[in-house]
Amino acid sequence: MSDLLQPMPANLLILGGTTEAYDLADRLAEHDGWHVINSLAGRTANPRLPAGETRIGGFGGIEGLARYLGECAIRAVIDVTHPFAARMGWNAAEACRLAGVPLLRLERPAWQPEPGDVWVPVETWADAAEALSQIGARRVLLAVGRQELAHFSGVENIWFLIRLVTPPEPKPNFPAAEWLYSRGPFALDDERALLDTWAIDTIVCKNSGGEATSAKLIAARERGIRVVMLQRPARPAEVTRAATVDEALSWIDDLNAG
Template identity: 80%
Template sequence: MPANLLILGGTTEAYELAERLAGHEDWHVINSLAGRTANPRRPAGETRIGGFGGVAGLARYLDARAIRAVIDVTHPFAAQMGWNAAEACQLAGVPLLRLERPAWMPEPGDRWASVATWEAAAEALRQGGARRVLLAVGRQELAPFAGIDGLWFLIRLVTPPDPEPPFRHVEWLYSRGPFVLDDERALLDTWAIDTLVCKNSGGEATSAKLVAARERGIRVVMLQRPVRPAEVATTATVAATLAWLDALQSSAYQRGV
């Protein structure tokens, strides 16, 4: 009988992992989505939507569903879920693996200003001579920038914010990646962007904007990733994650579990 595998998902890698495990003889996949996106795409396998109720709630869920292993494939900036998963898995005695795409690294020609908070990013705009800014930060992170006077913002989002922050000079652009390089070049040129603000999400789907910015010498204010539990084993690819699961099941078979 397949063992229950909980995937804390919502990312491209999480969908790929679930698809690769669909129909696997050793694993029954349960996908957990946070529920912040209306009508999310359903991954392969069983799906649950919504929170667990903190560490204690997640630990209870792991026990109630007899979860054999947990793969944390949440967004690199979903830090709280990572800490909750580490503590809950330790309490429940369930193996945990973190699958996280590598962070972007600056290349020759990049003009990056690395910051640790959105407040620091807003201050970097005030001090850095920005005039026309592309904000690609997500709708929940807009408030620190709304009060900056003297700047014009192009704000790219998947869905509109509710409520809409009180930007004085703004253009709203709603679109979903992946974004191709030629389109990103045209975007920066059409709107005369001189500064880009974004998260260090990593991956290929939204990296074209960084290449286009590098080509034009545009300054990038980059929010670095939050700290996650150092003791959690980590992989960078779906293939490595599948190998970890194979090793886990092989060990279980050898012990007669």
């Protein structure tokens, strides 16, 4: 068949920013049947660009996303945003329903407590800050992201080791804190050394899942260190889900076959 008769690739929108989203885009770059458009929220300066076309910034809510899906003839959407990017998940579900576009949610499995873990599950950051006082935490590794720091800046009688990828602007005023800037994945031996060096007795983090930042949980388990763990927010139950990139690719293949 000549090039003139080859069917045009269908447009596939990846709502990305996560490791799985980059992996999926790389795998789809070798797939002749799809033209990949990656959507990044734009919260990270100079982000690594995934394979395929990339757009940066919001869509303008549900109606804006639905309009974009129609104007760009999007054949399918895969939501691979962070497990805690719940608003985007709800917007994507409703926009795809309005536009009649198939939607898949690709989400890494949540961490599950294992024997020896001392987890304190919480539903909100306010609950997490209150839990620190209730359990008598004194030296806390805060691994929560820049946008959540304000919930903890007013907590008294606790020293914080605040680990971030980049400095926040503006920097919240903590009465007692040390700032540490680094990007995962974090090796287990490094996490052990960090907890020991700074005499950490409590960790605060999100249940993000995945391997890139899970070493701190193993190191905490070994030392009996408490982990105040923010649980994942709810997402639309009716959306089809995949736990791995391979499962997502199978879903895409099924669309082609349909």
